[in-house]
Amino acid sequence: MSFASPFPQVQIPPTSLYDYLFADLSDDDADRVALVDTKSGAQTTYRDMIARIDAFAGALASRGVGVGDVVGLLAPNSSAFAVAFHGILRAGATATTINALFTAKDIVKQLTDSRATMLVTVTPLLPQAAEAAAEIGLDDERLIVLDGPGLDADGHPNAADLLDSALPPPNVTFDPATHLAALPYSSGTTGNPKGVMLTHRNLVANVAQIRPLQGMTTDDRILAVLPFFHIYGMTVLLNAALHARATLVIMPSFDLAEFLGNIAEHKCTHAYIAPPVAVALAKHPLVERYDLSSLRGIMSGAAPLDEDLGRAVADRIGCALVQGYGMSELSPVSHVAPFDGGRELLGTTAPLSSCGWTVPNAVSRIVDSETGAEIDPPASGLSDAGELWFKGPNVMAGYLNNAAATDETIDGDGFLHTGDIARVDSTGCVYIVDRLKELIKYKGYQVPPAELEAVLLSHPQIADAAVIGVQDPESGEEVPKAFVVKQSDGAAELTETAVMDFVAGQVAAYKKVRQVAFIDAIPKSASGKILRKDLK
Incomplete structure (x- = not known):
């Protein structure tokens, strides 16, 4: 059966x-640093930012x-990105945000598919x-x-x-329920972007759904390193933090020393990261x-x-750490644990291994990927594993010009x-096991790469790791292969056999x-x- 969000x-x-984020800005908040x-x-x-957005x-x-x-919009994080993004939306247009690591060929694909009529970028990315x-x-x-x-110097307008x-912003009219604000690109569950x-x-x-759960205030300083x-x-950063009138401390790219230094210098109260940063925070002597x-x-x-x-x-850091879950198609947050673990709103605490509960105004299902049968939340413990389904107001309108993929x-x-x-557990708390398409099938058993990666990362001489399925040349079967990055100090003697033995001592034989x-x-x-495609 479906299980609804436990949150109000x-x-x-x-x-x-634009109106949701900025229309009710008070005079006091206008003078806060955004x-x-x-x-x-x-x-x-905030006052200057909004003036620039309007002028843009x-x-x-x-x-x-x-x-x-x-x-x-092709640019790394900066205040100029924030102004350009919201300026595009304020003009009534749609922003297709482009990965700053893309090659010219990649950019052409996205601009062509989205039918973009203008491109905004920065000097370091100008060649591509x-x-x-x-x-x-x-x-x-x-x-x-x-x-x-600037325009007079090289023919390209600058900020x-x-x-x-x-110039005053235009008076534009559209239906917020159907008008596209953003057009990011994603491979989704399968296929090309x-x-x-x-x-x-x-x-x-999605901002409305996560704001009560984040607990951000005007006094918070949020480190913004996620692109x-x-x-x-x-x-989570550009929209939700601004809605909270918090301050975004912006980094254009990740560097561990700068990441740590900015937290210390700017007294950041919250940081949003991906697992690779967690590995560094747990293991790096810096x-x-x-x-x-x-x-x-x-x-x-x-x-x-x-x-x-x-x-x-x-x-090690001495602060709360929680997980959230989402995907581009969900705007993106569908499940989250509040920073207090859920104690204030739900009277319980989400286990650290979970990604929390379904966000407000939404419901989830877990469905057996083989039979299509729904898997109910258990009376205790964890349910069987199945594909996660989600329904809520943050679900995308669909894939552009691709009705088949949408369906x-x-x-x-x-x-x-x-x-x-x-x-899922008895409270509706969700635990992500792995990607359906990334599960390794070994002798009919499902082997989740994420589980093996977690074991590998617990080894003191391993700095990072990834696991994929590869074909065994002798048997022709798919088998788990680990790609391992050694710690910089003291791991020279780590061997392939030692790695395999370490994992074997902690998992079932088929894993x-x-x-x-x-x-x-x-x-x-x-x-x-x-x-993983690069590793393959």
Whole structure:
């Protein structure tokens, strides 16, 4: 049967994202610092940020951009990204955010598929941006380089060209329930990247769903290292933190020393991370050199975090650590544990191995992937594993120009089939086991890579690890293969046999690692997901 969110229902106003975030800004809050660029030290108040957003929207409108248009946004985290993103939406257009690591070929694919008519970027990414813009036929004036020399110097407008004119934002009319605000790209449960159609209502709903659970206040300083172009950073940081009138301490990319230094210098109260950062926080000796006492909470998402690793981070840093779960198609948060574990709202505490409960105004199901039978929450303990399904106001409108993929993902009852394998306990708390498509089938048994990765990461001489299924050349069967990164100090003697023996001592026989390769780094996406296709 379906199990509903245990949290109180929330109101989801029928407004644009801009109005939801900023329309009720008070004079006191207007003078609060909204954005801090850690590289330059520049600070932007809410008043100045909104003025820039309005001016950006006015400049886009003067260039013919409005309702029905798509604008590409290719940039790392910065205050300028925040202004550009919300300026695009304020103009009535749709923002298709592009991975800052993309090649020109990748950018061309996304701009072509989304039918973008303008591209916004920054100087470090200009070579690939310009190549892509030329490939799809964008004029120089339609390629905005936020930190560039300007229109008169190289033909590309910069931020000053757009903002200095201080044009008023346009009066635009659209239905927030159907009008697309953002168009990130995701592979979904299978296949090539697809445009995820997120409406203003989707984004407003997800902020409304998570705000009571995050507990952010105006006094909080949130470290923003997760990329804004990714839906995790876009919603949880760029939107939810601004709705709370908190301060975003912005990092353009992850560097452990800078990450730790920014927490110490800016007295950050919360950090949102992916599991690779948790590995560093648990194991790297650099952590001991910084005062991280201001941190009250860390949330990990984008991939499952092992309980022992999470406990090691929480104990070492001395603050709460919880998990959340989501995907681009869910705007993205569908399950979360509050920073107090759930004590205040639910009177219980989510185990660290769980990703928490279904967000408000939504319901979940767990379905046997073989039989299609629903798996009920148990009276005690954990349920059997099955595919996680979700239904709520944050479910995407569908995949752009891909009705077949949409129908494969969202069923006739409105449930989105996540492609993730999960269990549920008696309170409705959900535990992610692994990706359905990533499960390794060994002699008919299902072997979750995440489980083996957690075991590997518990080894003191292993800095990072990933597991995939590969074909055994002798038997032709799929077997688990571990890719291992050794700790920089004292791990030279670690052998393939030692790694396999270590895992074998802790798992069932059919789950044993049967091949090992030592590599310098595990390939991961900007959000921290292991790029298993690269390992394959």
